[in-house]
Amino acid sequence: MFARNASSAATTSSSNSSGGSSTNTVSRGSGGEDVVNGSSSLSVAAAATASSSSTAGSIELLCPPSGSSSNISVSVESNNNNHNNNNNSNSNNNNHNLSLQQLNSNSNNNQNNNHTNLITGICHSIWRTATFGSATPILAPPHPTPATTSASPPAATMATLASSSSASTASSSDSSSSITPELNATATIVDHHQDHHQQNQDHQDLNEPQTFLGQTELDDELIKQLPKEVLLRVFSYLDVVSLCRCAQVCKYWNVLALDGSSWQKINLFDFQRDIEGPVIENISQRCGGFLKSLSLRGCQSVGDQSIRTLANHCHNIEHLDLSECKKITDISTQSISRYCTKLTAINLESCSNITDNSLKYISDGCSNLLEINVSWCHLISENGVEALARGCIKLRKFSSKGCKQINDNAITCLAKYCPDLMVLNLHSCETITDSSIRQLASNCPKLQKICVSKCVDLTDLSLMALSQHNQLLNTLEVSGCRNFTDIGFQALGRNCKYLERMDLEECSQITDLTLAHLATGCPSLEKLTLSHCELITDDGIRHLTTGSCAAEILSVLELDNCPLITDRTLEHLVSCHNLQRIELFDCQLISRAAIRKLKNHLPNIKVHAYFAPVTPPAVTTGNRPRYCRCCEIL
Known part of the structure; x- marks a missing residue:
């Protein structure tokens, strides 16, 4: 859920039939997204305030973001029961201040009905454009079935992105933002129409859209009667697919949909197979200084020329994801560092x-950098890390997973120049030793998440250093560190009381004593992985379940290939009321009956398991338990 507040006002004047003038002030209220029963709704409020001879009201448009089953409705709050109706050709009453009762009795007011259809038709038009790619409203059924945007982009979307037309920016002085007295009259009618229907529809779900009969066709002039500020606010919540669809409706919507303010955050992962250089270059020129976040993850056709154009036009970009862009080289990062000086996060994984x-x-041009990911960049070595640490002293997150050339010197430089480091991923940096981890622990007291999985040379000295200096630690991943013993985890359990996630897979020397220390010292433990810890027994699980974390906190427990685990373990886990998932792959002493019993006590739990022998013996005799052979029990 997110909420965004904005306030804008536009004042316009129009002459009435008597030669006088009336002033209408339009203010835009707050917009937010609410998720109810799996569907989303976006609200944008526009309050119309007129002079004493006009109608004052609040128009709320509910328009869904793309990719969600959403509702559209129009609701109006009337602030004045006296309404000026100058267009009622069928009325014999010369009094321009019509009450709601008079409006109700005059059901043949075709002009006002047209205005009602105008507002509701626009809402349906936006919704249909975002979901179906069509702007023509239809006769809405009493209970319309919401449509979900397809995950694959429409055929015309890429053509829109690749269009070479110049950027179109909506001007705040456009005449389309004016509000006419007819629109105010429309607000009154819609208000009364909704009140009337609400009395007859109390049994309906309040989250379902209130439906009206829309026009069979809307032209550009009618759409322009809705303030462009409202449309811009609606468009700002749409994704790339929906914006491109809206841009194809008409010239006016094209101008609004391609306005740079709607393109501050772009994720093109869904288009990774279609994105080519010209598309990125065109997006860069359209968005310009508006663009702050761009994800090109997996766009393997993007090269240095496209990134150079991006950097030249988008100087305000802060978050850039170039992971798995195989064609980019140092030329791209050189352009980024030269022009994108506000960059705070960059992902160069793979x-x-x-x-x-x-x-x-990057260290020379992006001194404000907070996050960088160079995982699986095999050419990165200690020299690059040292330069980065010297130039980006504000660094908080560093990931170098799979960079085998990174050694103790690189980690020591990070510890020396980046004291605010909070997240560190050194997975598979096999040459790391205790000396650099001890230096890191003492110089970076804010460290909260660390991964040293597959750093096979580390010993209990590293764990003791972390427990002594990094008591805010909440995530520890030490998979494959076979030199760790109960001594190191005893120190962690004594000092690191905020640990929430621990991965101890293949820490083959730990025993039940480790679980006893964690049960008493880590009350916030949510996820624990003990796979391939072959010395763990039922007693260790019993210690864990009697701890303060087990009953209400522990949600995931992985015990794959723990050969000493039996049905007694599942009996102990019955007391873990919040347990949502347990993995028991290759635990041959677990029976089907025990799993069913656990399922009866914890109906929401998911048990993932399969056991040898995969094919049961031809003849089973006596009371030999039947091993569970399914891969998932729901």
Whole structure:
């Protein structure tokens, strides 16, 4: 859920039939997204306030973001029961201040009905455009079935993105933002129409859209009667697919949909197979300084020229994801560091052509950098990390998973120059030793998440250093560190009381004593992985379940290939009321009956398991338990 507040006002004047003038003030209220029963709704409020001879009301438009089953409705709150109706050709009453009762009795007011259809038709038009790619409203049934936007982009979307037309920005002085007295009269009619229907529809779900008969066709002039500020606010919540669809409706919507303010955050992962250089270059030119966040993850056709154009036009970009963009090289990062000085986060994961020069460029031009990911960039070494640490002293997150050239010197530089480091991923950096981890622990007291999985040379000295200096630690991943013993985890359990997630897979030397220490010292433990810890027994699980974390906190427990675990373990886990998932792959001493019993006590739990022998023996005799052979029990 997110909420955004904005306030804007536009004042326009129009002459009435008597030669006088009336002033209408339009203010835009707050917009937010509410998720109810799996569907989303976006609300944008526009309050129309007129002079004493006009109608004052509040128009609320509910328009869904793309990709969700959403509702559209129009609701109006009337602030004045006296309404000026100058267009009622069938009325014999010369009094321009019509009451709601008079409006109700005059059901043949075709002009006002047209205005009602105008507002509701626009709402349906926006909704249908975002979901179906069509702007023509239809006769809405009493209970319309919401449609969900397809995950695959429409055929015309990429054509819209690749269009070479110049950027179109909506001007705040456009005449389409004016509000006519007819629109105010429309607000009154819609208000009364809704009140009348509400009395007859109390049994309906309040979250369902109130439906009206829309026009069979809307032209550009009618759409322009809705303030462009409202449309811009609606468009700002749409994703790339929906914006491109709206841009194809008409010229006016094209101008609004392609306004740079609606393109501050772009994620093109769904288009990764279609995105090519010209598309990125066109987006860069359209968005310009508005763009703050861009994800090109997996767009393998994007090269240095596209990134250079992006950097030249989008100087305000803060978050940039280039992971798995195989074609980019140090030339791209050089352009980024030169023009994108506000950059705070960059992801270069699996960019195999990136070298130490890229880190040097970034350190020179992006001093505000907070996050960087160079995982699986095999050409990165200690020289690049040292340059990065010296230039980006505000760094908080660093990930170098799979970078085998990173050694103790690189980690020591991070510890020396980046004291605010909070997240560190050194997975598979096999040359890391206790000395650098101890230096890191003492110099970076804010460290909260650390992954040293597959760092096979680490010992209990690293765990003791972390427990002594990093008491805010909440995530620890040490999978494959076979030198860790109960001594190191005893120190963690004594000092690190905020641990929530621990991955101890293949820590083959730990015993039930480790679980006893964690049960008493880590009351916030939510997820624990003990797979391939072959010395763990039922007693260790019993210690864990009697701890303060087990009953209400522990939600995930992984016990794959723990050969000493039996049905007694599942009996102990019955007291873990919040347990949502347990993995028991290759635990041969667990029976089907025990799993069913656990399921009876914890009906929402998911048990993932399969057991040898995969094929049961031809003849089973005596009381031999039947092993569970399914991969998932729901």
